[in-house]
Amino acid sequence: MAIYKGGTPMAKKDKEFVKEITPQSQDYSQWYLDVVQKAQLMDYAPVKGCMVIRPYGYTLWENMKQRLDARIKATGHVNAYFPLFIPESLLQKEAEHVEGFAPEVAWVTHGGNEKLTERLVVRPTSETIICEMYSRWIQSYRDLPVLINQWCNVVRWEKVTRPFLRTSEFLWQEGHTAHCNEEEAEEETLKMLEVYRDYVENDLAVPVVTGRKTEREKFAGALRTYSIEALMSDGKALQAGTSHNLGTHFAEVFDIQYLDRDGELKYVWQTSWGTSTRLIGALIMVHGDDRGMVLPPRVAPVQVIMVPIAPQKDREEVLSKAGAILQELKDAGIRVDMDDRPEYSPGWKFNEWEMKGVPLRLELGPRDLKAGTVVLARRDNGEKEAVPAADGLAERIKQLLEEIQDNMYKKAKKFMDENTRRTDDYEEFKTIIAEKRGFVIAGWCGEDDCEQKIKEETKATIRNIPFHLQDENPGKCLRCRNEAKHLVYFARAY
């Protein structure tokens, strides 16, 4: 097994090949936009803020969805579908909730040519319509818990949009559960946060910080909100998933009551939790590089791309061998594809598939035919090796895909750790946020005022109050110097 290209394969001279993508160092934002379009994840639609998720991007989403859906089902939830339209009166019921969403809802006012007697909102989230139904379905403690999830689209009329990170319409899953008491609801809320953490870290190879949101940042209408927060490679944070304990707020206004064992009528405790296509943005910005995307094998639409090198005189022989390997890998359950288009050169294909983030490339040419090998090239670190094209190739590839998945997580975790700093000095804090970015752990008094001022003065927000530091002495508040209540994660965020 010979390694004929390792170390730092992305040599300087190679960079100029990727002429379609703006380098991260030059303009990170433009890099991101170049990647999502050139890799054919999406294209802009004729409606402002809306995008088409193209087949490559949609397959990625399908893979992500499939793995999360399995986890949601494994924890006892079932899928259902609620309507896209919500009567205005339903949205109006929960005061905080309306206030939070009213500025960004899209209204339906006409059916055909006739004006509707009651306007409809296009769901920005489904709490209200689901609560309306739960109030009909729940009568007894025997009806609880209700554990329902739905995969759907939602619409929020955003002023500033960016592909995947913030679009007017996006795809997501939203779980909505009802429980008999606070304890169960809280357990559910935290359980689903943990499902998200496990999913995002293991399947997407994106490390996250779990914790509770502050009052200011919590979901409109929730009692408590928890989140997983990820760090992008430009040092800005991205909320990757949220889980809310809704308390009895919605139950009270939607009259969701059940008769308990003790004969008393009680309000249910509810939760809701969601992750969206925004996770695709996280995937790109956590793992991507100047050559394009780098996708974790577990969700990559194509795990292995075969590039046969087939000059005229060896063409038949190469393609026949390649075809056999393709079938062998498919049979082994690997998502493999072969790019045997004769009109493109191998080098062109290498760059193209690297841009699309395919984790592993398999090259097969006349030289390999003679040596009885294939060349495997890793996207995550650029290493190339020749391995025997014999039995066991599929196993070797599966093992490599696992290694890549693992390495990608470790690399991202290392980056996050190296860019998580701790300080109790506000001036130092400002410098870090302005120059290095990343996460900053600091004490916070718990006052909204301090949180607000820090945001105004530094653009950094409290991402969450992390679980893993809750037993440590928080010291003084970063800004007001009073006793801190918590250690919190600050960052500039998307």
Next chain:
RNA sequence: CGGGGUGUGGCGCAGUUUGGUAGCGCACUUGGUUUGGGACCAAGGGGUCGCAGGUUCAAAUCCUGUCGCCCCGACCA
């Protein structure tokens, strides 16, 4: 919603200052030669210059309005 930028074949741009027959590179089509990190030659096709008004003999170019996209800020998955 404020400040800035931008809109010309699919993509990237020139042309706008000083109005006068719309151009370049890439991509695309056809034929041929090629194939281990974005191959080459030849011949082709494709644009009412974002949109709507106006000025003018004449508008990509000047004027007014409007829309989209991008960046920076205030609000959000």
